[in-house]
Amino acid sequence: MLSFATEVKIVANPSVKADFISVGELRSVFLAEADTLKDGSHVEPVFEREGAVHETFVKDFLKQTNASLRSHYGELVFTGKAAMPKSFSSDAEVIAYVARTRGAIGYVSTSAGTDGVKLLNVTFEGGKTERRLISHIEPEYPETLRQMNIGGTVRLEVVVSPQGSVETATLLGGNPILADAAIKAVKQWIYAPGPSKTRMVVTIPFQTSQ
Numbered sequence: 001m002l003s004f005a006t007e008v009k010i011v012a013n014p015s016v017k018a019d020f021i022s023v024g025e026l027r028s029v030f031l032a033e034a035d036t037l038k039d040g041s042h043v044e045p046v047f048e049r050e051g052a053v054h055e056t057f058v059k060d061f062l063k064q065t066n067a068s069l070r071s072h073y074g075e076l077v078f079t080g081k082a083a084m085p086k087s088f089s090s091d092a093e094v095i096a097y098v099a100r101t102r103g104a105i106g107y108v109s110t111s112a113g114t115d116g117v118k119l120l121n122v123t124f125e126g127g128k129t130e131r132r133l134i135s136h137i138e139p140e141y142p143e144t145l146r147q148m149n150i151g152g153t154v155r156l157e158v159v160v161s162p163q164g165s166v167e168t169a170t171l172l173g174g175n176p177i178l179a180d181a182a183i184k185a186v187k188q189w190i191y192a193p194g195p196s197k198t199r200m201v202v203t204i205p206f207q208t209s210q
Helices: 023-030 052-059 068-079 091-098 143-147 176-186
Strands: 006-013 018-024 044-048 086-088 104-109 118-125 134-135 152-160 166-173 197-206
Touching: 006 052, 006 091, 023 044, 023 052, 023 118, 044 052, 044 091, 044 176, 052 068, 052 104, 052 143, 091 104, 143 176, 152 176, 166 176, 176 197
Parallel strands: 018 118, 044 086, 044 104
Antiparallel strands: 006 104, 006 118, 118 197, 152 166, 152 197
């Protein structure tokens, strides 16, 4: 069964060129296994120290526990392979640091304000073959919800054909009206060709005006 956290959104400094990031890339960056994304963007991970958002991110994205994460970084620091990453006590502190720090990437709750940062869509590959997104359009924000300042994150299960077109996009979580806009857009996305169909999960944030 595919599962994915809906309580978390990924934010980055505007210097980060990518609009999408895979769960594999997130794991590599936040476990200090890589400091660049596939598009060449240099990144610096930023953690929250505790709380529900932190617990969700560590469990669902990194597949770690707090204890194993501390042990992992303790070993890296002890062996000189990495320094302790920046960590903050609140969403607001994470947003402030990410907004002013080139290459910074962090995670916050879906209700957090995001002035000065960009939101990254997260893709979860359900198969072994990585499918690169080569063409996409942004979903049209429903004007009624925008005026009511209603946002959130839509989570879709997407099936991509071997040729790269999106065959199906099924709602897994999120506001149904936002989901309609997301599905309409995602069905027009084009991925790189692959040897077989690929099933993945895509999260699409709708950001209200701040």
